Amino acid sequence: MTETTPPGSNLAPRRMTGGQALAETLQAHGVGPMFGMGGFQLLPFYEAVRALGLKHYLINDERCGAFAADAYARVSNRPGVCDATLGPGATNLVTGMVESLNGGLPQVVIVGDSNRDHSWKNMTQESRQTEILRPAVKELIRVEATKRVPELTRRAFAVATSGRPGPVVLDVPEDVAHGEHDFAPDEFRCDPGTTSIPARRIRPDADSIARAAAIVAKARRPILLVGGGIHLSQGYDALQAFAEAQAIPVAHTMSGKGGIACTHPLSAGLFGRYSRIANDLIATADALIVVGCKLGEIATKRFQLLPAGVPVIHLDIVAEEFGRTSRADVALWGDARCGLEDLAAALAGESKRAKAERASYAAEVPARMKKWIDEAQPRLRSDEVPVNMARMIGELNRLMPDDAIMVADGGFAAHWTGLLHDTKRAGRHFVPDRGFASIGYGLPGSMGAQLAAGKRRVVGLTGDGGFNMTIGELETARRIGTPFVLMVVNNAASGYVKALQHAMYGGKYQSSDLVEMDYAKIASAFGCQGIRVERPDQLDGAIRAGLENTSTPTVIDVIVTRDPAKMLPAVDSRTLVVKKGDRPV
Numbered sequence: 001m002t003e004t005t006p007p008g009s010n011l012a013p014r015r016m017t018g019g020q021a022l023a024e025t026l027q028a029h030g031v032g033p034m035f036g037m038g039g040f041q042l043l044p045f046y047e048a049v050r051a052l053g054l055k056h057y058l059i060n061d062e063r064c065g066a067f068a069a070d071a072y073a074r075v076s077n078r079p080g081v082c083d084a085t086l087g088p089g090a091t092n093l094v095t096g097m098v099e100s101l102n103g104g105l106p107q108v109v110i111v112g113d114s115n116r117d118h119s120w121k122n123m124t125q126e127s128r129q130t131e132i133l134r135p136a137v138k139e140l141i142r143v144e145a146t147k148r149v150p151e152l153t154r155r156a157f158a159v160a161t162s163g164r165p166g167p168v169v170l171d172v173p174e175d176v177a178h179g180e181h182d183f184a185p186d187e188f189r190c191d192p193g194t195t196s197i198p199a200r201r202i203r204p205d206a207d208s209i210a211r212a213a214a215i216v217a218k219a220r221r222p223i224l225l226v227g228g229g230i231h232l233s234q235g236y237d238a239l240q241a242f243a244e245a246q247a248i249p250v251a252h253t254m255s256g257k258g259g260i261a262c263t264h265p266l267s268a269g270l271f272g273r274y275s276r277i278a279n280d281l282i283a284t285a286d287a288l289i290v291v292g293c294k295l296g297e298i299a300t301k302r303f304q305l306l307p308a309g310v311p312v313i314h315l316d317i318v319a320e321e322f323g324r325t326s327r328a329d330v331a332l333w334g335d336a337r338c339g340l341e342d343l344a345a346a347l348a349g350e351s352k353r354a355k356a357e358r359a360s361y362a363a364e365v366p367a368r369m370k371k372w373i374d375e376a377q378p379r380l381r382s383d384e385v386p387v388n389m390a391r392m393i394g395e396l397n398r399l400m401p402d403d404a405i406m407v408a409d410g411g412f413a414a415h416w417t418g419l420l421h422d423t424k425r426a427g428r429h430f431v432p433d434r435g436f437a438s439i440g441y442g443l444p445g446s447m448g449a450q451l452a453a454g455k456r457r458v459v460g461l462t463g464d465g466g467f468n469m470t471i472g473e474l475e476t477a478r479r480i481g482t483p484f485v486l487m488v489v490n491n492a493a494s495g496y497v498k499a500l501q502h503a504m505y506g507g508k509y510q511s512s513d514l515v516e517m518d519y520a521k522i523a524s525a526f527g528c529q530g531i532r533v534e535r536p537d538q539l540d541g542a543i544r545a546g547l548e549n550t551s552t553p554t555v556i557d558v559i560v561t562r563d564p565a566k567m568l569p570a571v572d573s574r575t576l577v578v579k580k581g582d583r584p585v
Contacts, residue, residue: 013182018146018172019044020051021183022110025153027052028190031081031108032072033451033480035065039085039125041112041174057480059444060472062089066096066109066167067433067441067470068448073105074431075405075452077234078196079160083110087125090133095438097136100167103255103435104232106160106197107167108153109137115174130171138166146179150187158191161199164318165232197232204315204332204339212289212313212330213346217354219287221361222248223278225271227299228255228434229292229317235337236260236426239291242344245351247358248289249365251278253299254408254418256292257430262422265366272299274419274569277368283307289343290314292336295325298434315339380420386559387536389489389569393420395539396487399547401457407449408432409442409462411496413489416569417461440469443486446553447473450482457547458484464514465494474526477553485546485554492516495567502564509564523555533558 016024022045026034033055038046049056059065062084069080080100084090090111100107111133114123134140139159141152149172156168193199216222230239240260243250250260251271260267271278279301282288288310293299295314300306306326314321314328315336322331332339347354355362373380379390393416400406402424408414414432423429431449433441442462450458467488477484489495498512523530529549531542533556546554561567 011185013184015180015182017044017048017177018143018149018179018181019046019177020048021146021149021181021188022153022170022172022177023048023052023054024188025150026081026108027054028188029157029195030190032076032078033057034081034083035059035068035448036083036110037062037065037085037089038083039089039112041086041114042083042110042172042177044177045083045110045172057476060476061470062092063096063440064444064470064473064476066093066107067099067444068451069107070096070100070103070105070433071407071431071441071445071448072452073100073107074231074428075449079106079108079157080448081108081110083112085112085125086114086129087127090129091127094133094136095436097133097167097169099433099436099438099441101137101435103228103433104164104166105435106165108156108160109167109169111169111171112177113171113173117175133169133171136167137169140169140171142171143173143176146176147181147183149176150183154189154191154194157194158199161194161197163200164229165197198234198335201335201338202317202333203342204334208330208332209339209342209346212332212343215287215311215313215330216246216289216343216347217350220357221281221285222246222287222289223268223281223285224248224250225282225288225290225293225299226250226252226256226259227291227293228253229336230256230259231428232317233292233336233338235292235335235340238337238340238344240264240426242340245344245355246347247355247362249281249362251281253293253434254414254430254432255434257418257421258423258425258427259291260426261424263424266362267369268365269369270418272305273301274415276372276419277365279305280368281365285310288312290316291340292316294321300325383536384561385535386561387533387539388566389416389560390420391536392487392489392539392558392560393417395543396459397422399540399543400459401547404429404457404459405449405453406430407442407445407458407460407484409445409460409466410437410439411463411466412499412568413442413461413463413466415496419569439463439466442466443470443473443477446484446486447477447480447482450484451480459546460484460486462486462488463495464488464490464492464517464519467519468514471522474523474528474553474555478527481551483550483552483554485543485556487556487558488519489560490516490519490557491560491562491567493562498564499567519555519557523553523557528552529554531556
């Protein structure tokens with residue numbers, strides 16, 4: 001794509017501050033909502049945002065601003081934008097930025113810094129922030145001259161959206177933001193290719209595709225193992241077409257859920273630490289086709305899941321991932337959608353034969369899935385009091401619209417929904433923070449997802465511990481009018497930790513209990529809709545009321561089991577192995 005230039009590019013230069021130049025460059029890139037908390041260093045930027053009418057929302061905690069920007073990027077496929085002042089504002093961003101770095105989500109993060117004329121003279125809030133932030137991002141760009149603000153902002157978008165996307169920091173010293181320069185109008189140009197992901201696509205080389213196709217053609221029981229890269233590539237149509245043409249089951253990680261609809265007959269569901277039927281299919285597979293997946297600890301059950309001697313075809317946009325955790329017999333370096341299209345084309349002549357030979361294998365998938373769901377029905381329909389988590393997820397599966405989005409906090413919220421929540425369409429309908437799995441993502445993530453989703457409904461799931469961490473953002477959510485539904489799993493504990501302590505030490509607990517709070521009343525005090533659920537028969541009405549409320553956030557406080565043995569979704573005891581020396585995270 002060619003770069004676009006603003007109208008009137010033949011006009012005379014305009015004198016403006018670096019902060020104004022930054023805002024105008026962001027406007028040229030069509031940025032969505034921004035999240036931040038200002039300080040003196042970035043005041044010219046804030047004033048320019050106001051004058052230009054850009055959407056910027058004050059956040060109560062900078063970490064939550066980064067989380068909201070991350071979720072916005074996941075749902076919109078556009079870079080999220082957040083900002084912070086120097087010192088504690090900058091350091092508060094680290095956790096959220098690492099989430100985006102590990103998860104491959106584009107962010108442009110603007111951070112104020114000290115006046116260079118007085119740096120290292122005990123300036124207020126000064127720290128070695130560039131050294132702190134650099135390992136947390138894909139690239140850190142220090143802006144050393146006011147005149148370079150547009151150029152380096154364009155660079156930030158280019159880096160954030162290329163290859164595996166990630167967060168990029170623009171470190172802007174006070175004197176650069178407040179300084180002035182005569183900017184020519186054409187300096188605020190934009191390359192449209194860098195305003196969404198994937199910015200650029202690359203295809204695997206033909207020889208590697210041919211070798212991969214030869215392996216797939218010989219296989220009788222191949223399986224696709226799909227990670228979050230399928231969303232970054234938006235390769236849904238290519239994945240489904242390839243799977244259907246070759247009669248190959250599709251299993252997914254938590255990040256990869258939605259590569260195809262969970263209700264598709266070839267969907268084998270989640271694989272790895274938790275599994276319905278996928279791990280059993282992997283155990284009998286004769287070829288593994290890994291797509292956009294890093295094959296990390298959770299996906300591989302601490303690197304023990306993939307069977308020895310079975311060929312592995314690994315398709316990924318980052319070449320350094322090949323062989324990191326598992327062997328790659330054929331490494332396909334390229335975009336997930338392009339790689340699947342090329343592999344499908346190479347095997348097109350084999351499709352009729354392959355479908356016939358794999359017909360009984362493909363038929364196993366829905367039959368096994370039905371058997372698993374039937375066996376899980378006692379928990380999915382449980383009338384236990386307090387509420388069984390499986391019953392809650394079952395009700396959400398039944399009531400959420402087909403185009404709705406589920407946002408899952410770190411820890412057991414993601415584990416339960418990863419295993420039991422069913423997306424009804426292909427696409428990013430499940431948003432878990434699996435890049436860093438940080439607790440506290442649920443509320444700000446729901447807010448960012450709702451801003452990207454428009455009128456589509458967003459339902460978040462968080463624990464009481466995660467909600468406690470970020471509860472102040474309810475004020476933000478109410479102020480900006482994001483009517484998501486947030487389910488708070490209230491077990492008066494740091495549930496995942498307590499469950500692990502139960503498994504490891506048999507009923508001995510340390511620092512894992514919380515005071516039980518009435519989060520419905522707390523939400524009401526924030527001016528939001530608060531609903532308390534103490535019995536499973538109240539779930540239907542509460543969820544419906546939340547989905548019908550389109551004016552304020554709804555918090556549904558669900559009192560769930562206090563039994564640590566029931567806090568993890570081990571429907572089948574084989575899905576979770578906990579033993580000393582092999583502690584899960």
